[in-house]
Structure formats: structure tokens, C-alpha cells
Amino acid sequence: MTSPRPRRLPRSxxxxxxxxxxxxxxxxAQINGALGAAIGDALTAAAISxxxxxxxxxxxxxxxAGGRAGFxxxxxxxxxxxxxxxxxxxxxxGAFTVFTQGVAVAAIGVAAFTVGVVAGxxxxxxxLDRVGYGPAxxxxxxxxxxxxxxxxxxxxxxxxxxxxxxSVPVWLLVLPLxxxxxxxxxxxxxxxxxxxxxxxxxxTLVNFAGGTVLLTAAAAVRLGIAGxxxxxxxxxxxxxxxxxxxxxxxxxxxVRHTGVLQLGLGSVVGLLGASVVIDALFPGRAGxxxxxxxxxxxxxxxxxIVATVPRWRRR
Numbered sequence: 001m002t003s004p005r006p007r008r009l010p011r012s013x014x015x016x017x018x019x020x021x022x023x024x025x026x027x028x029a030q031i032n033g034a035l036g037a038a039i040g041d042a043l044t045a046a047a048i049s050x051x052x053x054x055x056x057x058x059x060x061x062x063x064x065a066g067g068r069a070g071f072x073x074x075x076x077x078x079x080x081x082x083x084x085x086x087x088x089x090x091x092x093x094g095a096f097t098v099f100t101q102g103v104a105v106a107a108i109g110v111a112a113f114t115v116g117v118v119a120g121x122x123x124x125x126x127x128l129d130r131v132g133y134g135p136a137x138x139x140x141x142x143x144x145x146x147x148x149x150x151x152x153x154x155x156x157x158x159x160x161x162x163x164x165x166x167s168v169p170v171w172l173l174v175l176p177l178x179x180x181x182x183x184x185x186x187x188x189x190x191x192x193x194x195x196x197x198x199x200x201x202x203x204t205l206v207n208f209a210g211g212t213v214l215l216t217a218a219a220a221v222r223l224g225i226a227g228x229x230x231x232x233x234x235x236x237x238x239x240x241x242x243x244x245x246x247x248x249x250x251x252x253x254x255v256r257h258t259g260v261l262q263l264g265l266g267s268v269v270g271l272l273g274a275s276v277v278i279d280a281l282f283p284g285r286a287g288x289x290x291x292x293x294x295x296x297x298x299x300x301x302x303x304x305i306v307a308t309v310p311r312w313r314r315r
Contacts, residue, residue: 014257015266017250022270024247029101030110030278031240036102038232043222045102047215050095053241054208060245061205070199074206083196090189090203091210093182098240099215100175109283111293113176114275115300118268119152120180122304133188144306151303158296204248268304272297 009017028049036045061067077083097117105113126145156177186207194203223229251267276297280290 009257017254018266019270021247022267023274026274028243032101033105035237037106039229042102043219046098047219049240050211053244054212057205067201070197070202073197090186091207093186095211095214097179100179109279110275111279116176117180119156120177121184122152123149124181124184148303148306152300155296155300
């Protein structure tokens, strides 16, 4: 007898879930940025966020049979050298992303930060696909991919229009681009690691473990020099790590209902749309006006669609 096929969610519900993934991503950026501003130390804020997510994932990996099996395959793969060291370093990019949230969001706002991340992710995604770094192998560069990448870069330029951006150091504006490029590399690396361990939970745990180690060590050095910071008492500032775990698992659950393309597009729409709303409620010190941010978001969404819709990806 054959097992029954898993029941698929209605398309509208699945796409709404994909949009929710993006909303949660933008919310996490705002919370981590607020925590970094409240503490006055982005490293400590990032270590708290990443560390809390790692504890949650560690508990889930111990409780779930799939998590225990994936971890056993990871240990065996590392011991037998089937899994190289570089394949378990994806957490470094995640740690850098969370750190940049704590540094940049309070200054330039969630919308400008998010558009920069999407631009860096899209451009580096084109490069990584071309060299065949990801689990899908070599993916040819097409006109659609190039035009889409140029559009999201143009969205970054639009998001920086305004008097406030001129007062921000250049390196602070470059951080989101670097974070997005790191995310693209992290996703490709995680894809290859998932193929080896057979468990997205284990691949995610490895990322959070590596990022937690790096951030905790850096925060310890920082605290040794500057002394312990005064931690804020508002509980909501400490839920960034938990939100990260939620949207990672939500993505894993939805992808078989939406496919990779719809999940990606839906999450980008939710991410950019939520970032505009958040900036309207909690504007950054040097972020663009809400009208400018909205234009940048629309341009970025169009660029992502042009770069990913299959009929525009043909050679």
C-alpha cells in the first residue's frame, strides 16, 4: 500500500503564511535594533538574540526524533570528513546579520535597512548561482536576473534620498548590503549542509550554534573592556531570537505548499511592506521619508519579481 499524499493547504492560506514570514523577519530586525539601542551595545544585543534562539533549537533538537537523527548524521559526517568545516560556518553570516540589525536599524530605519539587505542578497545570489556554489549547481545569468539585480540596487539608492541620509557614515549604509550578501551565502551553504544531514532542523541548529559562539566571544571581549551594560527591563526586547526560530520553521513548513518561488516572493513582500509600516510608527533617526521608503519598496519588489519569475529567467 502507498501512503496517502500529504494534504495541501489552500493557496491563499499558504501565500498568506509566506507573507507572514517576511513580516516576522522585519519585526525581528526592529526588535533587535531596539535592543541594541537600549543597551548601547550591538554585540551584546546580538548575542542575546542569537543565544536565545539557540537554546530553543537545542531543546527542539533533543525532543524531536528528526532532530536527534540529523544531529547523529552531522557528527558522523564531520568525523568521516564528508562534511567539511566550511559547510558548518553559515552561522557566521547569521551572526553578522543580527549584529548589523543592532547597529544600523535604529539609525537608518527598518525600510532602508531591509531594502539594502534585499539588494545585497539578490546581487550575491546571482553571483553564487553563476559559479555553482549552491545545492542546485550552476544557474545561468539571464537578462531577467541582471535587470532584477539592477532594480533592487536602484531601490537602495532611492531609499537613501533625503537630508538625513547625508549625516550617516558610509559604512553604516554599506552594512545592510554586506548583510544581504552574507545571507545569500548562508542560504546556499545551509542548502548543502541540509543535503548532507537530511534535516533542516539540524542545519539551523548548526547555524545558531556557530553564531552564538562567535557573538558571545565578541561580546565577552567588549564587556571586559567597557564593563557590563545596563540591560533594559522590557520583556518584548528579548523575543528576537524566538521570532527567528518561528519564521525559520514556518518557512520549512510552507515550502511544500507554495514552492520556493512563491515562498520567496511572498516573504519579500511581507518583509518590505512591514518595514514601511514599522518605519511609519518608529522612524529611524536618519531614515528616508515614508513616501520615499514606499517607492524604494515597490522598486525592490519589482526587481525581485523580474529576477525570479521563471518566464523571465529563460536564456
